Amino acid sequence: MTVEAEIDDPRDQFPIGMRVLAVDDDPTCLFLLEKLLRRCQYHVTTTNQAIKALNLLRENKDQFDLVISDVQMPDMDGFKLLELVGLEMDLPVIMLSINGDTKLVMKGITHGACDYLLKPVRIEELKNIWQHVIRRKKFDSKDRNNCGNQEKLHSGSVEGGPGSAGTLLDQNGKLNKKRKDQDEEEVEEHDENGPDNDDPSNQKKPRVVWSVDLHRKFVAAVNQLGIDKAVPKKILDLMNVEKLTRENVASHLQKYRLYLKRISCVANQQANMVAALGGTDASFLQMSSLNGVGNFQTLNGSGQFHNTAFRSFPPSGMLGRLSTSAGLGIHSLPSSGMTQLGHSQNSGSSTIDQVNFQQVIIPGNHNGSVLQGMPMSLQLDQLQHNKSVTRVRELSTAVDNTTVFPISSGLPDARMTIGSSSNPLLGVTNNTLMLEGAPQGAQTGKVFGNHSSVSFASLNSELSSPLPDHRRLNDNWSTAQSSGIQSNSFSSNDTFKQATMQPSNLRDNMSTMALQIGCDPCNVSSVSSISTQSQDLRADVQCRTNLISSNAGQVSNNAPAQRWDDHDQDGSYHSNVMCSSINSMIPVNGTVGPLGQHLEPKNTIFHTNMDFNSMEQSSFIDPSYMNHNEVNKSTMETSLKLKQGLFMDQRKPQGSFISGNFGSLEDIVSAMAKQPVSCLGHSQGNSLCN
Amino acid sequence: MVGTDLRQQLNNYIQSMRDQGILDNQFQSVQALKTEENPHFVLETVTGFCNDADNGIAQMTRYLEGPVVDFTNLTGLSHFLRGSSSSIGGIRMALACRDLRRASEANNKQGCIEGMARLKHEYNSLKEGLNNISQIERQMIGNAQRGRQ
Numbered sequence: 001m002t003v004e005a006e007i008d009d010p011r012d013q014f015p016i017g018m019r020v021l022a023v024d025d026d027p028t029c030l031f032l033l034e035k036l037l038r039r040c041q042y043h044v045t046t047t048n049q050a051i052k053a054l055n056l057l058r059e060n061k062d063q064f065d066l067v068i069s070d071v072q073m074p075d076m077d078g079f080k081l082l083e084l085v086g087l088e089m090d091l092p093v094i095m096l097s098i099n100g101d102t103k104l105v106m107k108g109i110t111h112g113a114c115d116y117l118l119k120p121v122r123i124e125e126l127k128n129i130w131q132h133v134i135r136r137k138k139f140d141s142k143d144r145n146n147c148g149n150q151e152k153l154h155s156g157s158v159e160g161g162p163g164s165a166g167t168l169l170d171q172n173g174k175l176n177k178k179r180k181d182q183d184e185e186e187v188e189e190h191d192e193n194g195p196d197n198d199d200p201s202n203q204k205k206p207r208v209v210w211s212v213d214l215h216r217k218f219v220a221a222v223n224q225l226g227i228d229k230a231v232p233k234k235i236l237d238l239m240n241v242e243k244l245t246r247e248n249v250a251s252h253l254q255k256y257r258l259y260l261k262r263i264s265c266v267a268n269q270q271a272n273m274v275a276a277l278g279g280t281d282a283s284f285l286q287m288s289s290l291n292g293v294g295n296f297q298t299l300n301g302s303g304q305f306h307n308t309a310f311r312s313f314p315p316s317g318m319l320g321r322l323s324t325s326a327g328l329g330i331h332s333l334p335s336s337g338m339t340q341l342g343h344s345q346n347s348g349s350s351t352i353d354q355v356n357f358q359q360v361i362i363p364g365n366h367n368g369s370v371l372q373g374m375p376m377s378l379q380l381d382q383l384q385h386n387k388s389v390t391r392v393r394e395l396s397t398a399v400d401n402t403t404v405f406p407i408s409s410g411l412p413d414a415r416m417t418i419g420s421s422s423n424p425l426l427g428v429t430n431n432t433l434m435l436e437g438a439p440q441g442a443q444t445g446k447v448f449g450n451h452s453s454v455s456f457a458s459l460n461s462e463l464s465s466p467l468p469d470h471r472r473l474n475d476n477w478s479t480a481q482s483s484g485i486q487s488n489s490f491s492s493n494d495t496f497k498q499a500t501m502q503p504s505n506l507r508d509n510m511s512t513m514a515l516q517i518g519c520d521p522c523n524v525s526s527v528s529s530i531s532t533q534s535q536d537l538r539a540d541v542q543c544r545t546n547l548i549s550s551n552a553g554q555v556s557n558n559a560p561a562q563r564w565d566d567h568d569q570d571g572s573y574h575s576n577v578m579c580s581s582i583n584s585m586i587p588v589n590g591t592v593g594p595l596g597q598h599l600e601p602k603n604t605i606f607h608t609n610m611d612f613n614s615m616e617q618s619s620f621i622d623p624s625y626m627n628h629n630e631v632n633k634s635t636m637e638t639s640l641k642l643k644q645g646l647f648m649d650q651r652k653p654q655g656s657f658i659s660g661n662f663g664s665l666e667d668i669v670s671a672m673a674k675q676p677v678s679c680l681g682h683s684q685g686n687s688l689c690n
Numbered sequence: 691m692v693g694t695d696l697r698q699q700l701n702n703y704i705q706s707m708r709d710q711g712i713l714d715n716q717f718q719s720v721q722a723l724k725t726e727e728n729p730h731f732v733l734e735t736v737t738g739f740c741n742d743a744d745n746g747i748a749q750m751t752r753y754l755e756g757p758v759v760d761f762t763n764l765t766g767l768s769h770f771l772r773g774s775s776s777s778i779g780g781i782r783m784a785l786a787c788r789d790l791r792r793a794s795e796a797n798n799k800q801g802c803i804e805g806m807a808r809l810k811h812e813y814n815s816l817k818e819g820l821n822n823i824s825q826i827e828r829q830m831i832g833n834a835q836r837g838r839q
Contacts, residue, residue, distance in 0.1 A: 025770065026742070026773045028738055028773075028778060029777045031738060032720060072770070072773075074766065120719070
């Protein structure tokens with residue numbers, strides 16, 4: 001097969017023998033795919049169930065080099081699986097679908113897919129997939145080395161782009177051309193500015209790594225200008241960073257906007273959740289603004305993640321993780337991930353976390369349902385506008401809210417009316433992603449979505465988003481949740497707020513929550529069935545919120561808590577999932593690209609976030625998460641946070657990400673809306689969510 | 691000779707199906723996957739596909755004919771069949787599935803009924819064609835085996 005590759009590639013015979021895991025519920029397709037892959041001389045393992053695939057992956061992370069998965073599967077949404085895998089295992093994932101709609105492809109990208117193939121798959125396309133493995137490895141190590149703005153030789157592979165579907169789709173074509181080049185490039189690399197790349201789109205341009213600091217500056221500049229008025233030239237001027245070109249800023253801005261959209265989706269969901277939780281939203285929202293780095297992403301996914309991330313993680317680390325998780329988790333867990341983030345803020349590092357949330361949030365959106373395009377985006381915007389620092393604090397509180405969803409009962413106001421206020425419930429339904437995602441697979445952000453959606457819905461109804469009012473968002477959240485949750489969230493939110501200020505408080509709460517939440521990853525899965533799960537989610541959220549509230553001080557969710565108790569686990573799980581999904585989802589700007597890849601600039605942040613997630617999650621729910629994030633310390637914290645509803649908060653900061661889930665996000669978003677946030681548009685979120 | 695004739699016959703047959711639009715190039719790819727070691731590949735694939743399709747269609751009919759139409763499941767299943775049929779090259783059937791899915795997503799019962807009817811029609815022609823192909827394939831394999839013996 002790739003003869004050239006073999007010759008050039010120093011690795012032993014790679015890509016021959018590359019270990020691929022193929023997942024597709026359709027036996028005919030799976031059978032054909034297996035045959036094709038074998039024809040390419042890869043080592044193939046197949047399964048028709050996403051859950052089995054996840055288990056296989058979790059058993060031994062090093063067992064596979066690449067995962068190919070169908071988008072539409074009965075037991076778990078392909079996007080969720082995508083997120084989870086990206087989050088937990090950081091493996092390149094290729095999506096397969098018969099449907100090549102731009103929207104879907106975009107969704108795949110934002111969720112972190114490194115490629116999107118259309119069925120029926122041709123063998124020529126499969127012959128090129130190995131490059132994703134190499135690319136990821138190269139970029140990973142590169143990113144780790146380059147923390148600041150370092151110019152990297154970017155072979156112009158797919159990752160660079162804003163993740164447009166076109167990029168991915170074009171890749172195949174380009175791949176052929178670039179195959180050799182890539183090989184050479186990857187080998188030669190960075191130092192050279194580039195051997196000629198056949199690929200027209202990727203001219204050799206030094207790649208800018210968006211570090212946490214850089215991103216923070218970016219967000220500050222954007223906030224200063226106003227998200228609507230932010231143009232690359234002005235942002236560049238404001239940032240005043242050497243060696244940064246307008247193009248860099250432009251592409252980053254694009255990613256960021258996508259991220260915000262996602263967050264708004266998530267936020268909606270989260271808002272719902274947060275509302276339930278009690279106001280973590282605020283923190284969440286804050287988080288987003290603070291970091292802007294995209295840490296939020298992690299927030300989303302791991303809900304849990306966020307919480308811990310915030311706490312323990314140094315801004316950079318956490319953010320990264322959170323971002324991804326956030327993406328994932330946001331959907332479902334808004335609270336978990338997010339809340340954490342909020343907390344961390346307090347500790348200072350939280351700031352970053354917050355950012356992460358923002359980023360995370362966005363991913364949440366893809367679950368679509370989660371945030372429903374919640375006002376989260378609004379929140380995010382708001383957050384963004386706000387000083388990150390302050391945000392952080394808020395986030396933490398918000399986080400509490402998020403996690404606290406159930407607690408949200410106190411926050412009637414929080415409702416995120418931003419756009420998705422109605423979403424809370426919608427989020428739930430839409431977010432099936434959250435729910436689904438969480439249990440099922442990290443991959444699909446969907447899981448989170450489901451999770452969140454359900455929870456959101458439930459939150460909303462029950463919790464009325466306890467969002468604390470940190471930011472208004474919290475309030476919003478709760479209002480968003482209005483369906484019922486509100487009261488809880490508010491009280492809790494408030495409590496949280498203060499708690500956030502004192503991270504320790506939150507943490508405790510979170511941990512409790514996290515534990516609860518984390519306990520039962522299985523629950524999460526149950527949650528996924530939004531319809532049925534909603535209860536669970538709520539319970540979960542409640543639990544979380546309860547925890548948070550209890551810790552934080554008075555999460556009023558107690559009532560819902562009962563419900564949640566059962567579901568806590570689910571909830572937490574979800575949040576974690578969410579967080580992780582979020583994180584993995586997209587580094588924020590929707591430039592998801594390879595999950596790991598995008599996060600890179602913010603990686604440090606994300607990573608930590610991820611860890612955060614993992615930490616939390618792992619502690620509670622899923623050791624798999626932990627793997628992903630590896631940051632244990634954060635997990636604990638994050639978990640707490642998550643529980644507290646930070647998750648929600650976290651999400652919110654990011655944007656609407658969280659809010660979507662909880663519905664409280666809406667509140668948050670609305671809160672954020674107060675600020676000159678440019679609402680990403682609930683509608684946007686919705687679209688993203690979907 | 692016999693083998694060649696059969697092969698020729700097979701190719702002609704497949705070509706005619708392609709001309710009618712029932713099959714597309716994908717089927718060729720499927721055939722290309724057949725190897726010496728696995729001559730039954732096409733047969734297995736086709737058989738598997740037909741089983742799934744039969745079950746799927748029966749199931750979808752049930753969803754559609756129930757007192758309350760189960761659109762959700764109908765959507766999922768039509769999507770599923772779309773994937774299978776396109777993988778095997780049954781392009782017309784895949785299109786019918788796509789249309790059915792759209793109608794189902796829109797909760798359009800009448801549209802679903804029509805779509806379902808069309809799907810069945812396409813499936814029948816595809817199935818017939820595939821069965822014929824399988825027959826020829828079997829013969830070829832049989833001949834090849836006899837030839838080897």
